[in-house]
Amino acid sequence: METNLLEIKKLNVSFSGFHAVSDVDLNVKEGEIHVVIGPNGAGKSTLMDLLTGQTKPTSGQVLFEGNNITGKEPGIIASKYHIGRKFQGPNVFDNMTVYENVEIALKGYTTILKALTYKRTKDKKDKIKEILEAIQLFDKKDMMASELSHGQRQWLEIGMVMAQSPKLIILDEPVAGMTDVETYKTGEMVKQLAGEHTMIVIEHDMEFVEQIAQTVTVLHQGKVLAEGTFEEIKNNPKVIQVYLQDENGEGY
Ligand SMILES: Nc1ncnc2c1ncn2[C@@H]1O[C@H](COP(=O)(O)OP(=O)(O)OP(=O)(O)O)[C@@H](O)[C@H]1O
Ligand SMILES: [Mg+2]
Numbered sequence: 001m002e003t004n005l006l007e008i009k010k011l012n013v014s015f016s017g018f019h020a021v022s023d024v025d026l027n028v029k030e031g032e033i034h035v036v037i038g039p040n041g042a043g044k045s046t047l048m049d050l051l052t053g054q055t056k057p058t059s060g061q062v063l064f065e066g067n068n069i070t071g072k073e074p075g076i077i078a079s080k081y082h083i084g085r086k087f088q089g090p091n092v093f094d095n096m097t098v099y100e101n102v103e104i105a106l107k108g109y110t111t112i113l114k115a116l117t118y119k120r121t122k123d124k125k126d127k128i129k130e131i132l133e134a135i136q137l138f139d140k141k142d143m144m145a146s147e148l149s150h151g152q153r154q155w156l157e158i159g160m161v162m163a164q165s166p167k168l169i170i171l172d173e174p175v176a177g178m179t180d181v182e183t184y185k186t187g188e189m190v191k192q193l194a195g196e197h198t199m200i201v202i203e204h205d206m207e208f209v210e211q212i213a214q215t216v217t218v219l220h221q222g223k224v225l226a227e228g229t230f231e232e233i234k235n236n237p238k239v240i241q242v243y244l245q246d247e248n249g250e251g252y
Pocket of ligand 2: 044045046172
């Protein structure tokens with residue numbers, strides 16, 4: 001039987017009367033890749049803020065492995081419940097190598113000084129190597145992060161999230177600005193991560209969504225408009241109308 005790792009129940013947040021997230025119910029199954037799509041301003045990133053503690057909900061519940069994590073602090077959600085997140089903006093240390101970036105993430109951002117002086121034990125080295133291979137940057141490990149391409153920097157960030165051994169990984173628009181080749185590679189990377197990790201991915205790139213999604217939830221004006229497989233979502237008239245239709249009225 002498939003179990004839910006994450007259950008969101010009737011979650012709400014409003015900012016001075018504006019309902020950014022409105023009565024959202026969403027379940028994420030253990031090991032799946034769950035994609036959240038929807039127009040700009042639909043509330044996708046805000047919903048993730050509510051999961052990872054950056055924003056406190058006005059009402060509703062977030063259950064993770066059956067634990068009520070509603071309104072807990074971001075540090076607790078990350079370290080005690082093991083929910084990792086890659087934000088929309090860049091978060092790598094430019095003046096360090098690729099290897100050092102992963103190494104620091106492994107030790108935790110809070111103790112950067114300690115991380116720089118700790119011994120590279122075999123276990124740690126193996127773990128770093130495993131991550132660098134998964135994000136296809138092992139051969140670039142001694143390069144400065146600043147020398148990486150945009151796509152490679154995004155992968156490094158995914159690696160830095162992986163270093164925290166999260167059960168749930170949240171990626172907010174991971175392929176924005178990537179080339180088609182990089183986008184495809186990212187999709188394969190995400191599929192490899194799933195299973196061991198459960199994934200929530202926010203994206204606008206529908207080809208990428210088709211490549212990776214097991215379940216798709218569509219948000220519109222803070223509410224869940226539809227949920228289903230990619231095929232179901234792609235053919236849903238409501239979704240086509242608010243999101244997938246181009247200027248000629250053609251769907252994806
Ligand atoms: N802290 C805040 N205070 C006030 N309004 C906010 C706050 N955070 C988000 N909003 C508003 O909530 C709405 C949803 O924003 P959100 O960033 O979640 O959208 P999104 O679906 O992630 O869009 P995009 O695809 O453009 O990233 C927007 O209208 C935004 O302006
Ligand atoms: Mg967003």
